[in-house]
Amino acid sequence: MPTILRNNKALWTLQILLAALYLFAGGLKLVAAPEQLRPTPTGPIPSANMMVFLRAIGGFEVLGALGLILPGLTGIKRHLTFVAAGCLAFIMLGAVVVSYAQMGFSAALIPFAVGLVDLVVMAGRRDWGKV
Numbered sequence: 001m002p003t004i005l006r007n008n009k010a011l012w013t014l015q016i017l018l019a020a021l022y023l024f025a026g027g028l029k030l031v032a033a034p035e036q037l038r039p040t041p042t043g044p045i046p047s048a049n050m051m052v053f054l055r056a057i058g059g060f061e062v063l064g065a066l067g068l069i070l071p072g073l074t075g076i077k078r079h080l081t082f083v084a085a086g087c088l089a090f091i092m093l094g095a096v097v098v099s100y101a102q103m104g105f106s107a108a109l110i111p112f113a114v115g116l117v118d119l120v121v122m123a124g125r126r127d128w129g130k131v
Helices: 006-033 048-074 079-103 107-125
Strands: none
Touching: 006 048, 006 079, 006 107, 048 079, 079 107
C-alpha cells in the first residue's frame, strides 16, 4: 500500500485542500451571475437550463466539500467521507469531458488531476467506508 494512503496527516491535508477548492468552485457556481460562468471570456452566456444544471453541480460540490471534512471532525458517519470523495471524483469525470469538448486537452488536465486526488482520498479513507 502506498505511503500516502497510510499517512493520516497527508490525507487530512488533501481533504482540506479539496474541500477549499470545492467550496470555492461550488460557491461560485451557486452565486455567480450567468455572465461570469462562461466557458471562455468570449463564450456564450449559459442558457436558463444550463444555469440550473450549473447551480445544481455547485450545490453538490459544496455538499461534497462538507462531506470531506465534517464526518472526520465529528466522528459521526465517517463513511460519508469515502462516499463524498467518490461522488466528487464522478463530478470531476464530467468536468474532464466538458472541459475537453469546450476548450481542448490542456483544459481537461486540471479536473483530471483533481479527480485523481479525490480517488486518492477515497482509497485512503476506504476503511471509513466500512460501516
